[in-house]
Amino acid sequence: MCGIAGFVWGGLNAEKARSMCTDMIASISHRGPDSQSVWSASEDGVYLGHARLAVIDLSSDASQPMSSSDSRYTLAYNGEVYNYKDLRARLIHSGYHFRTQSDTEVVLASIEIWGVEYALNQFHGMFAFALWDNSEKTLTLARDKFGEKPIYYGIENNKITWSSELSSIINTRVIDLAIDRNALALFMKHSYVPAPYSIFKRVKKLLPGTFLQISKRSGALSSPKIKAYWDAGQIISSARVNTSISVLEATEQLDVIISESVKRQMISDVPIGAFLSGGIDSSLVASLMQRHSVNPIKTFTIGFDEEQYNEAPYAQKVSEFIGTDHTELYVKPEQAIELIPTISKFYSEPFADSSQLPTMLVSKLARSQVTVALSGDGGDELFGGYNRYTFSEKYWKILKYAPLGIRKAFSRKVKQLNTEQLNALGAQFSFLLPHAGSRFGDKLKKLARICAVDSNFDFYNNLTSVTSEEDNFLMREYDPHVPQLNAIHTLDEDLSFLDWMRLLDIKTYLPDDILVKVDRAAMAYGLETRAPFLNSDILEFTGQLPADFLVRNGRGKFLLRLVLEKYIPTQLFERPKMGFGVPIDSWLRGELRAWAEDLLDLDNLISDGFFDAKLVHKKWAAHLSGKQNYQHELWNVLMFQSWKKLNNI
Numbered sequence: 001m002c003g004i005a006g007f008v009w010g011g012l013n014a015e016k017a018r019s020m021c022t023d024m025i026a027s028i029s030h031r032g033p034d035s036q037s038v039w040s041a042s043e044d045g046v047y048l049g050h051a052r053l054a055v056i057d058l059s060s061d062a063s064q065p066m067s068s069s070d071s072r073y074t075l076a077y078n079g080e081v082y083n084y085k086d087l088r089a090r091l092i093h094s095g096y097h098f099r100t101q102s103d104t105e106v107v108l109a110s111i112e113i114w115g116v117e118y119a120l121n122q123f124h125g126m127f128a129f130a131l132w133d134n135s136e137k138t139l140t141l142a143r144d145k146f147g148e149k150p151i152y153y154g155i156e157n158n159k160i161t162w163s164s165e166l167s168s169i170i171n172t173r174v175i176d177l178a179i180d181r182n183a184l185a186l187f188m189k190h191s192y193v194p195a196p197y198s199i200f201k202r203v204k205k206l207l208p209g210t211f212l213q214i215s216k217r218s219g220a221l222s223s224p225k226i227k228a229y230w231d232a233g234q235i236i237s238s239a240r241v242n243t244s245i246s247v248l249e250a251t252e253q254l255d256v257i258i259s260e261s262v263k264r265q266m267i268s269d270v271p272i273g274a275f276l277s278g279g280i281d282s283s284l285v286a287s288l289m290q291r292h293s294v295n296p297i298k299t300f301t302i303g304f305d306e307e308q309y310n311e312a313p314y315a316q317k318v319s320e321f322i323g324t325d326h327t328e329l330y331v332k333p334e335q336a337i338e339l340i341p342t343i344s345k346f347y348s349e350p351f352a353d354s355s356q357l358p359t360m361l362v363s364k365l366a367r368s369q370v371t372v373a374l375s376g377d378g379g380d381e382l383f384g385g386y387n388r389y390t391f392s393e394k395y396w397k398i399l400k401y402a403p404l405g406i407r408k409a410f411s412r413k414v415k416q417l418n419t420e421q422l423n424a425l426g427a428q429f430s431f432l433l434p435h436a437g438s439r440f441g442d443k444l445k446k447l448a449r450i451c452a453v454d455s456n457f458d459f460y461n462n463l464t465s466v467t468s469e470e471d472n473f474l475m476r477e478y479d480p481h482v483p484q485l486n487a488i489h490t491l492d493e494d495l496s497f498l499d500w501m502r503l504l505d506i507k508t509y510l511p512d513d514i515l516v517k518v519d520r521a522a523m524a525y526g527l528e529t530r531a532p533f534l535n536s537d538i539l540e541f542t543g544q545l546p547a548d549f550l551v552r553n554g555r556g557k558f559l560l561r562l563v564l565e566k567y568i569p570t571q572l573f574e575r576p577k578m579g580f581g582v583p584i585d586s587w588l589r590g591e592l593r594a595w596a597e598d599l600l601d602l603d604n605l606i607s608d609g610f611f612d613a614k615l616v617h618k619k620w621a622a623h624l625s626g627k628q629n630y631q632h633e634l635w636n637v638l639m640f641q642s643w644k645k646l647n648n649i
Helices: 014-028 084-093 103-114 116-122 167-170 181-190 232-238 247-265 281-292 312-322 334-335 340-347 358-366 381-382 387-399 404-414 420-429 437-450 455-465 499-521 536-543 558-564 583-589 593-599 600-610 613-625 631-648
Strands: 002-009 034-039 044-053 071-080 127-135 140-143 152-154 161-163 204-207 210-217 223-227 273-274 298-304 323-329 371-373 529-530
Touching: 002 014, 002 071, 002 127, 002 312, 014 044, 014 167, 014 340, 034 312, 044 071, 044 127, 044 536, 071 103, 084 103, 103 116, 103 127, 116 140, 116 583, 152 167, 161 167, 181 437, 181 499, 181 631, 223 340, 232 536, 247 281, 247 558, 273 281, 273 358, 281 371, 281 381, 281 558, 298 312, 298 358, 312 323, 323 334, 323 358, 334 358, 340 358, 340 499, 340 631, 371 420, 381 499, 381 536, 381 558, 387 455, 387 499, 404 437, 437 455, 455 499, 499 529, 583 593, 583 613, 583 631, 593 613, 593 631, 600 613, 613 631
Parallel strands: 273 298, 273 371, 298 323, 371 529
Antiparallel strands: 002 044, 002 161, 034 044, 071 127, 127 140, 140 210, 152 161, 152 204, 210 223
16 A cells, blocks of 8 residues: 655756655655655656555565566556456466566556556556556556545646645645535535545546546647546446345355455555454454464454444454454544544545544554554445445335425424434334434434435435535535536446445445545555455446345345354344444534634634535534534534645635
């Protein structure tokens, strides 16, 4: 795992340009604390920077940027290609001679022998890279299939710059940093900025499964060409459902596929461990890792004194059963809170999934003992694990028969009710509302918002959104018709509602929220994370399964549960799904109040002109009173304000 940055920009003084690239890499040195270096072809204005976290082949021979033997190609690469040993054997058989044992050289050789697009299709792994072709004077930027590794790029005034994190581009100020108000609207809606957008008009994110090429001839950059080499939607759309496969056969086949993926991702020349929450996904990954290891693997979890957020006891029981070397840390509020004022430094772009806090804490804990940690990320999206997968289609079928006018009236009425009183009511009648629990009011408010729509797609978009158009805090200086996520990502209209939901999450929520959260949190401490479920073979296999192999009898991950039952008793993991969260709502009324009020200063909000300052303060007052819970909307505003202040935007 590493960080990359650089630019193609002619006319700069060579010494100044190298210094600029060095500064870009220095700003993301946490991603690669072992070494940082810059390569240049100053005559073409090309500068590639690399910050290295050494994981495979720790020798200096494997340092980057790395050039091919004939000096045609130079590569700066971030990530791991897990099938590199297989590819290496193929290349040796074709006559290639390797100088190192690194997967970096395998990536470089694959491109040299097979070309960029064919090579990309051969890679099973996580990566983002910048490649300079000195013969064709062409730059290639590429990103892995699921979008585990990030890459931002900006093009302006005959120059292109790129980086693993937005901070490098911000610090150079070589690209116009005007805020994209449409991207801000999407951020307020989803708590993240979805690719291909970034928070800046002139900076974009490369979409997963795509590569960009831009040439420099006669001193001028060509128009960039972006091409998809892999698409999750095509995999699922073209899959033929195997109606003849039995549950037992599918369980055995899935066990083999996941086990092989875990085994490949355990290859490392540095200490390796796993995150363990005690849930289905992480428990299966840890169980398979322990099966492939002769010694107890290291597992890590964090706990909270607040029972509704605490998964540590479940993780402890799983660890004891499978025999891992387990470390847990109970986090006090002050430990999480002290991270908050500086958290925007590591996320580099506004990001407001509050589970970023425990993710950073468990990453810091793991890094104290290992350099690589495997996680269960992707299990929910691939195997239908989110609660919304189990009830959305059923609820929509019921809701759509109620007149839209009545549903809108119900929505307006519920929004006026006191959230905390509703929460208390839900807790009091938990025996009647077992799935509502102490957050009944929050869930009822969510239902109120989603019931006032007129299509299943809008239903799902609103279900996965923090705010709706009518109740966001933004000033109206943006396009209210900014594309919804299902418009950005074209999906097959013939897909089932379940597959449509899964694929939209695989294309948006997974890479732009879940994987951003984990990548930035882990990289803040120089920890490499790997996700065995994010494997194209596994996705293709799920596409062949009948729908009730994923969701059955109102429960998701049906088949994955059966695989896990082979390794640990059912009672160790069968429980209601818990979020990996922290009590932001109460912290904002207590320990975080002073920090929040500084960022929500009325004069500053008015001066900035991004938010309806009076509305923000009205909802802030309602939240402080305890009558309403606006933690999600307010957290979005606070994370944007914190990011803007830190970066002097």
